[in-house]
Amino acid sequence: MRPTSSIIxxxxxxxxxxxxxxxxxxxxxLDLTVSERQLIVLVGPNGxxxxxxxxxxxxxxKPLCGSIQLFNKPTNNLNPKMLAHYVSVVLTxxxxxxxxxxxxxxxxxxxxxxxxxxxFSSLDRQKxxxxxxxxxxxxxxxxxxxxxxxxxxxxxxxxxxxxxxxxIMILDEPTTHLDITNQMNIIQLLRSLVKxxxxxxxxxxxxxxxxxxxxxxxWLMHHGTMEDGTxxxxxxxxxxxxxxxxxxxxxxxxxxxxxxxxSSTYPIVLKGTGIRAHWxxxxxxxxxxxxxNEGAVAVEIADEDDWLIYHNNQFIRSVDSIGSxxxxxxxxxxxxxxxxxxx
Amino acid sequence: xxxxxxxxSSRKIPPLAWLIVLSFGIVVLGLADIAFGSVSxxxxxxxxxxxxxxASNDTWNNILVNIRIPKTLTALLxxxxxxxxxxxxxxxxxxxxxxxxxxxxxxxxxxxxxxxTLVSGQSVAVSAxxxxxxxxxxxxxxxxxxxxxxxxxxxxxxxxxxxxxxLLIIGIMIGxxxxxxxSIWQYFSQPEQIRDYLLWTLxxxxxxTNEQLKIFSVLSLLIVFITFLLSKNLNGLLLGERYAQxxxxxxxxxxxxxIATTSILVGLVTGFCGPIGFxxxxxxxxxxxxxxxxxxxxxxxxxxLAGAFILIGCDLVxxxxxxxxVLPINAITALxxxxxxxxxxxxxxxxxSHFR
Numbered sequence: 001m002r003p004t005s006s007i008i009x010x011x012x013x014x015x016x017x018x019x020x021x022x023x024x025x026x027x028x029x030l031d032l033t034v035s036e037r038q039l040i041v042l043v044g045p046n047g048x049x050x051x052x053x054x055x056x057x058x059x060x061x062k063p064l065c066g067s068i069q070l071f072n073k074p075t076n077n078l079n080p081k082m083l084a085h086y087v088s089v090v091l092t093x094x095x096x097x098x099x100x101x102x103x104x105x106x107x108x109x110x111x112x113x114x115x116x117x118x119x120f121s122s123l124d125r126q127k128x129x130x131x132x133x134x135x136x137x138x139x140x141x142x143x144x145x146x147x148x149x150x151x152x153x154x155x156x157x158x159x160x161x162x163x164x165x166x167x168i169m170i171l172d173e174p175t176t177h178l179d180i181t182n183q184m185n186i187i188q189l190l191r192s193l194v195k196x197x198x199x200x201x202x203x204x205x206x207x208x209x210x211x212x213x214x215x216x217x218x219w220l221m222h223h224g225t226m227e228d229g230t231x232x233x234x235x236x237x238x239x240x241x242x243x244x245x246x247x248x249x250x251x252x253x254x255x256x257x258x259x260x261x262x263s264s265t266y267p268i269v270l271k272g273t274g275i276r277a278h279w280x281x282x283x284x285x286x287x288x289x290x291x292x293n294e295g296a297v298a299v300e301i302a303d304e305d306d307w308l309i310y311h312n313n314q315f316i317r318s319v320d321s322i323g324s325x326x327x328x329x330x331x332x333x334x335x336x337x338x339x340x341x342x343x
Numbered sequence: 344x345x346x347x348x349x350x351x352s353s354r355k356i357p358p359l360a361w362l363i364v365l366s367f368g369i370v371v372l373g374l375a376d377i378a379f380g381s382v383s384x385x386x387x388x389x390x391x392x393x394x395x396x397x398a399s400n401d402t403w404n405n406i407l408v409n410i411r412i413p414k415t416l417t418a419l420l421x422x423x424x425x426x427x428x429x430x431x432x433x434x435x436x437x438x439x440x441x442x443x444x445x446x447x448x449x450x451x452x453x454x455x456x457x458x459x460t461l462v463s464g465q466s467v468a469v470s471a472x473x474x475x476x477x478x479x480x481x482x483x484x485x486x487x488x489x490x491x492x493x494x495x496x497x498x499x500x501x502x503x504x505x506x507x508x509x510l511l512i513i514g515i516m517i518g519x520x521x522x523x524x525x526s527i528w529q530y531f532s533q534p535e536q537i538r539d540y541l542l543w544t545l546x547x548x549x550x551x552t553n554e555q556l557k558i559f560s561v562l563s564l565l566i567v568f569i570t571f572l573l574s575k576n577l578n579g580l581l582l583g584e585r586y587a588q589x590x591x592x593x594x595x596x597x598x599x600x601x602i603a604t605t606s607i608l609v610g611l612v613t614g615f616c617g618p619i620g621f622x623x624x625x626x627x628x629x630x631x632x633x634x635x636x637x638x639x640x641x642x643x644x645x646x647x648l649a650g651a652f653i654l655i656g657c658d659l660v661x662x663x664x665x666x667x668x669v670l671p672i673n674a675i676t677a678l679x680x681x682x683x684x685x686x687x688x689x690x691x692x693x694x695x696s697h698f699r
Contacts, residue, residue: 060585084591091589097581099637111579112591117640118575164590 006072007168007200008034008057013066015049015056023064026052027224030066034202034217037167039194041211041231042204044221044243050204051092051172053221057202058170059083070168084112088161090171095145095157102148102156103141106131109163131162134197135189151182158189162197169193171203175210183207187214208244212256220244264290266333272301280307283322289329297332299325358634358641365648369419372655376415379659381667382406410549413556417548418658418672419651421616422626424563424608426650427570429623430630430642431601434577436501438511439687442624443609445511446497447518448490449620450525452613453544455489456482457525460540461532480555487610493517494606498598545671546617548658555615563611566604567647573600574639581637619654620673621680626650628687653679 010032016025026049034040042050055061057068059075068075070086078086088109097105109131110124120128132138135155140148148156154174161169171190175183191214193199202219205211211218212231220227220234222243227234234240241251249258268289270281280301281291298310302318307325309316311332319325378389388398389407398404429442436446443449459481497514504510529537551559579592588594612619630645631637657675 055585058589060588080588080593081591084589087589089586089589091585093583093585095582095586097637099631099635100581104638105582108578108582108590111575114575116572116575118578 006033006035006069007037008032009069009072010057011067011069013056013068014064015052015061016064017052017061018064025064025224027221027226030226032219032226032228034200036216037194037198037200038216039191039214040200040202040217040219041215042202042219042221043206043208043211046206048221048223050221054089054170054172054202054204055091058087058089060089081112084164084166086166087168087170088164088166090154090157090161090169090174092172092176095153097145100145101141102137102143102145102152103128103132105145105156106137106141106159106163109160109165112164127165128163131159134162134193135159150177151179151185154178154182154186155189158186162193167198167200169199169201171201173204173206175205175207183210208240209257262286262288264288266290267292267295267297268329269293269295269298270301271298274301277301280322280325283326287326287329297329299329355635358636358638358645361634362641362644362648365645365652368652369648369655372652372659373415373419376418376655376659377407377411380406380411380662381669409553413551413553414549414658415655416556416560417551417616418654420560420563421548421612421619422622422650422652422654423567423647424612424650425619425623425654426626426630426646427567427643428605428608429625430627430639430646431570431573431577431605432623433627434580434639435598435601436510437580437583439628440511440624440684441514442621443490443605444618444620445518445624446514447493447516447521448497448606448609449613449618450518450521451489451491451493452486452610453489453618454521454525455485455487455492455610456543456614457528457540458489459485460543461528461536483611483614486614487607489521490610490613491602491606493521494602498602543617544673546619546673546676548616548654548672549669551615559611559615563608566608567643569600570604571640571643573597573604574643576600577639577643578637617673619676621676621684622650622654622657625680625683625687626653629653629683632687 010030013030014025014028015030016023016027018024030053042053044050052061056063059068059078059080062076070078070083075083107120107128110120110128111118113124113127114120132141135158137152137155137159140152140156145153145156158171158174161171169190174190175186178186187210190201190203194201194216212235215231218227218229218231218234220239220243227239227243229237229239231240235253235256238253241253244258245251247261249260251257252259262285264285266289268284268291270277270284270291272280280299284291284299296312298313300308300310302308306318306320307322308318309325309328309332316332317328319328377393378384378386382403384398384403384406388400388403392398392404392407398407425443432441432443432446433439435441496517497510500513501510504513525540529540532540576587576592576597579587579590580597582590584594587597609623626649627642627646630642630649633649634641634645636642654672654676657672657679661670661672661675663670
């Protein structure tokens with residue numbers, strides 16, 4: 001049933017690492033086929049073998065058994081140079097390289113395309129400059145790599161992979177250690193590469209909420225198994241919740257987020273709607289209250305920037321921030337006999 | 344600190360200029376090294392001999408043609424070979440403290456030489472000059488084999504141990520074991536054999552005959568040229584082996600080439616000149632800071648030139664003009680090299696980030 005024009009195909013592949021006599025198998029008998037140029041996001045808990053899978057697909061590590069084909073060519077028949085024409089990688093390992101400047105690092109992407117001494121042709125120069133343009137790193141080019149911030153370095157590494165000019169790009173946790181702006185920049189960049197450059201990109205991440213929003217396809221690794229599908233399908237069939245939820249933070253399929261469970265001991269009534277009500281409820285839940293319809297204490301979201309506190313339908317006071325609301329509520333609960341029977 | 348970098352980069356001298364400066368320096372120091380020595384020879388006579396004419400004094404002629412010129416050329420070749428080896432090892436092991444002497448490769452060569460000097464039962468090592476060509480080559484082959492053995496051992500360990508500091512310590516320990524074997528061997532040897540061996544360990548660039556020098560120069564220049572052809576692979580290794588592999592660098596071939604070229608270079612130099620320390624580790628650091636680049640296409644020629652420059656300089660110092668004595672060259676290289684290593688460690692903020 002495999003399409004004839006597959007980009008990546010894994011046939012009964014087991015991955016892991018051999019330690020002499022004993023092989024440590026992480027995932028066995030994996031069958032996967034990629035035939036569209038998509039953004040594929042690989043998720044799964046720590047230690048399930050995400051990096052091992054990525055390295056195996058990239059040909060940096062041999063599968064324990066089974067065969068991997070890139071563009072219908074088995075990878076074990078490809079020499080490193082040919083492999084480097086198909087796949088470029090951005091790995092998790094820190095790279096720190098003395099006097100190498102950002103532009104020299106990006107230029108290294110052309111290594112598989114140049115001759116003995118690595119002399120550049122006009123095509124090489126053109127590929128490097130278009131990689132620079134797409135990643136918008138012109139201002140960094142003269143800086144030594146060790147002076148770059150994590151986000152800048154990651155962009156340079158991606159630019160290097162782009163300069164390598166391969167149809168497949170594999171990135172292992174490219175957004176780890178990055179702030180939210182840089183994460184979004186990188187993800188947007190990768191999405192646009194899939195669309196405009198017709199690349200097939202596989203990336204591993206722990207940011208499932210982001211993955212759900214941006215991926216065309218999700219590979220979910222969990223306890224030696226692999227679920228493959230559109231992210232929405234994996235949410236609806238419960239696979240994602242099953243793989244990634246914990247008692248402390250179960251997956252909320254409605255919001256697509258993991259929600260921290262708070263131990264709620266105090267009942268409270270919340271009246272009002274809108275964004276202020278939403279964030280008030282979150283603050284109350286975190287502080288140990290649970291919102292219900294009937295109860296002795298009530299909080300009303302007033303029209304102005306105020307919160308009104310009621311006790312047995314009697315107005316107590318109004319406060320002007322969630323911070324002082326929580327403070328007043330704690331005073332109220334500790335001064336009266338309001339403590340919950342459970343406590 | 345962007346301002347500091349900007350000034351630093353604006354002061355950066357192009358690599359080619361450094362190559363020219365170093366070549367010029369080699370010519371100047373080389374001439375000085377030939378002109379000065381324990382026997383003082385007038386400058387114009389030196390010039391005449393260098394120009395291919397006979398000097399007025401046969402002894403002067405003999406001293407220059409058979410002793411001083413081969414000695415200077417040996418220093419040039421040995422400095423070049425050791426520095427390029429050190430550079431390759433530092434890149435391969437991604438460790439700033441790697442070098443022929445630190446990783447026990449010189450110790451391996453010493454074991455090879457000890458095997459020849461202590462077993463053969465005849466005096467061979469004091470001077471390859473006096474012991475005949477055949478014996479001299481035996482030393483070179485033995486020391487190359489010894490160097491290669493240790494290097495292969497370290498390579499085998501490096502396949503399992505990924506941490507470069509651990510690997511470095513293992514290398515030092517292998518060196519220690521090798522030297523311990525040599526010590527035990529010495530204990531059961533005749534005094535004159537031990538004396539030969541000890542003299543050899545002091546290092547000298549003055550024991551190479553003109554005949555040997557021909558082959559030494561052809562081999563070492565050829566192999567340094569081969570390492571230059573490896574510079575693209577070495578550049579790929581700067582990002583680590585996985586990245587190198589992902590960019591099409593054939594790892595196994597690269598590793599084997601680096602090890603083969605390094606062990607032949609170190610074996611040659613150690614066989615001819617004894618275990619000369621610190622040049623291999625210190626020169627690559629000096630060159631990187633001078634050229635402010637990590638591109639091996641520049642670093643390899645620059646290391647070759649700087650290594651030659653420094654070892655000729657050390658030779659000049661060791662036979663300080665007008666003195667009758669000649670200091671062991673190893674003492675001079677250690678005196679110059681050790682402060683360089685300390686300076687590198689203290690002044691490289693990014694030492695750990697230099698290689699990982």
